Every structure is written in structure tokens, then in C-alpha cells.
Amino acid sequence: MILSKPEHLKIYGHRGARGNLPENTLRSFKYLFDKNISAYETDILISKDLVPIIFHNFRLNPNITKTKDGEWIIDDIKIFDLTFEELTKFDIGAVNKRSKYGKRFLEQKNLSNQKIPKLSELLELTSKNLSDNLVINLEIKSTPIEKNLTPNPNEMVKLIMDEASKFELFDKIIFSSFDWRILNEIKVSYPKISRAYLTSEKRGKIYDKSPWLNFMPLYDSDVNELPRLIKTLGGKAWHPKHIDINKDVVKISHEVGLPVNVWTVNEEFEMLKMIEYGVDGIITDYPLRLKELCERKNIKWF
Numbered sequence: 001m002i003l004s005k006p007e008h009l010k011i012y013g014h015r016g017a018r019g020n021l022p023e024n025t026l027r028s029f030k031y032l033f034d035k036n037i038s039a040y041e042t043d044i045l046i047s048k049d050l051v052p053i054i055f056h057n058f059r060l061n062p063n064i065t066k067t068k069d070g071e072w073i074i075d076d077i078k079i080f081d082l083t084f085e086e087l088t089k090f091d092i093g094a095v096n097k098r099s100k101y102g103k104r105f106l107e108q109k110n111l112s113n114q115k116i117p118k119l120s121e122l123l124e125l126t127s128k129n130l131s132d133n134l135v136i137n138l139e140i141k142s143t144p145i146e147k148n149l150t151p152n153p154n155e156m157v158k159l160i161m162d163e164a165s166k167f168e169l170f171d172k173i174i175f176s177s178f179d180w181r182i183l184n185e186i187k188v189s190y191p192k193i194s195r196a197y198l199t200s201e202k203r204g205k206i207y208d209k210s211p212w213l214n215f216m217p218l219y220d221s222d223v224n225e226l227p228r229l230i231k232t233l234g235g236k237a238w239h240p241k242h243i244d245i246n247k248d249v250v251k252i253s254h255e256v257g258l259p260v261n262v263w264t265v266n267e268e269f270e271m272l273k274m275i276e277y278g279v280d281g282i283i284t285d286y287p288l289r290l291k292e293l294c295e296r297k298n299i300k301w302f
Contacts, residue, residue, distance in 0.1 A: 010302060161189075
């Protein structure tokens, strides 16, 4: 797995290509492969019957989820409360463009009859689109501050690893999470599997002995401490929110040998700023926009 190349930028499609097609649908990921984008970031949750699935929110998102009758859902429905078969009765092939969420993605095309996929279905699709530059960034959704949304970290990691092991893709997969308990479980039980550490300082998750950081001590609240800490923990990459970083902290991360992949960068001026900072990869809802920007500006990408 190639996470970084000198003088190159890695382009990751976020939830497939959320800006263009419905998020976390198999069609959205196929679109990436068809457009020669060889990396993606997506999300894993667990159904009631312990099936790893591809979905971002702990609850069905009313902005993207319709009933079998074609109506936007209004109920608060936890993913972990429904079996996979029950989840397949919902359609996630559109975004409600009248909603605050949907107004961010006015260019997104509607697709009919799009179901929440299993992790295995996505990995099967990926297996048919192998390339030297393929990178699969699987974010494991977990929270240390609310119960009954997922299995415990030990069980959740095992379920996902058992499913992923059915495919010969571990050399192309990097697992990430905001919940560092998950990453510690991978480190202990699956030490050869690559881990990326997600952070979001502005969301209040980064502080001394934060439960999100698995109660790790932070001696300085400055973001500059994070690359060294992640490297000490054996991380293969750091995935910060793009507004949390600057050129100096990217330099620090590189000095300790840690690639920096930022999220979620959608506007051209933000993309150019991140490239100026020297990040290794950009996770974006608009991978084709970033690809075209790179080609227009003679920036090498992969």
C-alpha cells in the first residue's frame, strides 16, 4: 500500500464521491473506479444481526433515507437496532435537497433503488478493480460517550476483521477511527494491520485524557503534539480535519515519518491551501474536481 509519494498528492473519494452520487452506495464507489480514482474513504457500522455494513451515521440519516413508499424517514432509527435485512428495505439513492444537509450537495445525482451495502459487497467490488495505487480507508464508527450504538470495541473489530479476511486486501487497507479504543484493539489483536488516527480538535475531542483518545495523556493542548503521539502508538498515518492543521504541523508529522491525509476538503481554494501545506492526501466529496485541479495546475497525483 502506497500512502505517500514525493511531490505527489493522493486523492481519496469520500464515501465514494458524495458530491456527485449518493454517499456510501456501491454505484458511488464504482464511479470512482470508472474515473481512475484509486482510493476511497468510507464508514463501517454493525447491524443488529452483527453484519458489518457501510453507513456513516449511528442512526439512519433522514436527509438521505427513504421508506419503501418513497417518503423521507422521520423516526429516530438506530442502525444497531435493525437487522441487515431490515436495513435493505430503505432507499439511500438520493439526498433531500430542501434540507440543510442536502443543500450542500445540489450537484448530486439521484439514483433509484440504492440499498445500504454490506462491507463484503464493497470489498468484492474493490477486488474487481485492483491497482498498484489502490488504498482502502475503512473508518470504524464507534463512540466512547454513548452506549448501545455498536458492539464493544473488541467484538466490533473482530467482526470486521473476520469479514475483511475473506478478501486478499489487507495489504491495501488502512483502518481509521476517531475512537482510539478501536485502534488500540487493532494494534493489540491485529498488529500487522495498518492504522490511521482520526482527529478533530475543533469538535472538542482532543484534550488530556480524552475518552476519544483512549485516555492518553496530552501534555500540550497544541495540535503539534499529535503527530509524535500517533507515531509512538504505531500509527501509519494521521487523518486530521483540514481546518485544524498548518504547514508547521505537517512538517512535524513528516519529520517523524507520518503521512498526513486531511478531510473533508471540497473547495478549490481549500484544496490548494492543503497542497501548499504539503499534505500527502486529500479526502474529498469531489475527487474529480480535485483531479482536474491537479491536472490544471500541473500537480502530480495518484
